[in-house]
Amino acid sequence: ELKVEQNPLFLSMQEGKNYTIYCNYSTTSDRLYWYRQDPGKSLESLFVLLSNGAVKQEGRLMASLDTKARLSTLHITAAVHDLSATYFCAVVPPRGNEKLTFGTGTRLTIIP
Amino acid sequence: GAGVSQSPSNKVTEKGKDVELRCDPISGHTALYWYRQSLGQGLEFLIYFQGNSAPDKSGLPSDRFSAERTGGSVSTLTIQRTQQEDSAVYLCASSLIHAGASGQGVNEKLFFGSGTQLSVL
Numbered sequence: 319e320l321k322v323e324q325n326p327l328f329l330s331m332q333e334g335k336n337y338t339i340y341c342n343y344s345t346t347s348d349r350l351y352w353y354r355q356d357p358g359k360s361l362e363s364l365f366v367l368l369s370n371g372a373v374k375q376e377g378r379l380m381a382s383l384d385t386k387a388r389l390s391t392l393h394i395t396a397a398v399h400d401l402s403a404t405y406f407c408a409v410v411p412p413r414g415n416e417k418l419t420f421g422t423g424t425r426l427t428i429i430p
Numbered sequence: 431g432a433g434v435s436q437s438p439s440n441k442v443t444e445k446g447k448d449v450e451l452r453c454d455p456i457s458g459h460t461a462l463y464w465y466r467q468s469l470g471q472g473l474e475f476l477i478y479f480q481g482n483s484a485p486d487k488s489g490l491p492s493d494r495f496s497a498e499r500t501g502g503s504v505s506t507l508t509i510q511r512t513q514q515e516d517s518a519v520y521l522c523a524s525s526l527i528h529a530g531a532s533g534q535g536v537n538e539k540l541f542f543g544s545g546t547q548l549s550v551l
Binding site for chain 1: 461472473478480486488489521523527538539540541544545
């Protein structure tokens, strides 16, 4: 059974600081997704990482994928308050099953 | 439509009653998913429809849960004899599966609806 773990589960950081959220998964996969969820809202797609070594950046967020280590990172640079949200990674198992398994989520709070 | 539409947005029901939750996916999207999110928790997979293939029902928690997708479009999730532990936000998502380099289907990304908040009293 595919398991997806994120750490930390909760993260408070000051504006202007850098930090990284980690997503580990238990079985082979070559595709990983990052989503953002604001309180009381639905999920919004951030990144789709489709191969080993893939790196994508949008504003202050950068995501990368290491399929050999079964690890993805979401790096936040010079955090600002509007990045406060819960961030989820999701993984697709190999061989044609498109069922996404989501991680536990990381609740990020940016403190002014 | 412009996005994934779910109805109702909120549903309060009494224990033991049946409920139906509706999802209208983005037009042309071949894949449709149902997930459940309990308060402060992650997303729990329920069921996945892809085109005309048999749905992946492996996440349905009990035989009280069932889902249909009619005509490859609208989907209904039905919960019979609701229990308090069924209280959660039920999220629907749709996506377009396209052929990858190896010919295998590849999911670009899921578009989520705003969910149905189900409260069982």
